[in-house]
Amino acid sequence: xxxxxxxxxQVNVAEGNPLTVKCTYSVSGNPYLFWYVQYPxxxxxxxxxxxxxxxxxxxxxGFEAEFNxxxxxxxxxxxxxxxxxxxxxxxxxxxxxxGGYNKLIFGAGTRLAVHP
Amino acid sequence: KAGVTQTPRYLIKTRGQQVTLxxxxxSGHRSxxxxxQTPGQGLQFLFEYFxxxxxxxxxxxxxxxxxxxxxxxxxxxxxxxELGDSALYLCAxxxxxxxxxxxxxxxxxxxxx
Numbered sequence: 001x002x003x004x005x006x007x008x009x010q011v012n013v014a015e016g017n018p019l020t021v022k023c024t025y026s027v028s029g030n031p032y033l034f035w036y037v038q039y040p041x042x043x044x045x046x047x048x049x050x051x052x053x054x055x056x057x058x059x060x061x062g063f064e065a066e067f068n069x070x071x072x073x074x075x076x077x078x079x080x081x082x083x084x085x086x087x088x089x090x091x092x093x094x095x096x097x098x099g100g101y102n103k104l105i106f107g108a109g110t111r112l113a114v115h116p
Numbered sequence: 117k118a119g120v121t122q123t124p125r126y127l128i129k130t131r132g133q134q135v136t137l138x139x140x141x142x143s144g145h146r147s148x149x150x151x152x153q154t155p156g157q158g159l160q161f162l163f164e165y166f167x168x169x170x171x172x173x174x175x176x177x178x179x180x181x182x183x184x185x186x187x188x189x190x191x192x193x194x195x196x197x198e199l200g201d202s203a204l205y206l207c208a209x210x211x212x213x214x215x216x217x218x219x220x221x222x223x224x225x226x227x228x229x
Contacts, residue, residue: 036220043120043206044220090159102147102210103172104218106159 002027004091006107013081013114021076021110023091032094033074034104035065039087047089050074061085081114088112117143120209120221128227134195137224141188141209148190149218150182153204162205165190166212194226202228 013019036044048059055067091107121140150162161174165184182192208218
């Protein structure tokens with residue numbers, strides 16, 4: 001079974017410092033990996049995805065993620081954190097069935113708190 | 117282009133009642149998926165619809181059902197509500213089935229008393 005793990009419940013960062021939100025995955029075959037962000041009382045907003053190609057993926061709002069096959073990781077990064085980045089971040093892997101269905105399996109989420 | 121819309125945004129029901137939630141996908145998107153989000157279980161897949169057919173279903177009891185219309189709009193229904201059904205229900209759409217990126221709506225928050 002495919003799964004993702006987010007080992008940190010919460011990450012605290014000072015504004016202006018770099019941030020990293022960790023994600024590791026377990027899949028059979030090539031992974032399709034995603035990061036989503038959720039602000040209070042909102043749905044999930046797509047940040048970026050890795051399907052194939054360059055291991056460094058750039059996404060929305062200055063976020064990027066590094067795919068590391070040997071470490072089975074897909075960590076989310078940003079060079080300089082903003083207070084407005086404070087939110088709940090989810091890593092997900094796509095499970096694709098033989099019938100072509102498309103299902104996301106999510107990690108438990110990591111709460112990012114950026115302090116002024 | 118408008119995003120995924122869900123109605124209603126908030127709902128309060130009592131145990132034993134039934135509820136219907138609605139989702140309108142992004143224009144042109146034909147695949148709609150539903151997810152349940154709770155503090156204890158996190159985000160869990162409910163089902164996916166494409167071309168008015170349910171293509172995949174998660175591990176939820178038969179009280180949870182859904183359908184998709186010819187215009188790709190989708191509804192999900194929960195019958196005989198239980199306290200544990202209190203959750204944020206999220207709808208996501210993608211261009212076609214198997215399309216990698218799913219775009220989510222704001223969700224419907226259901227409270228069962």
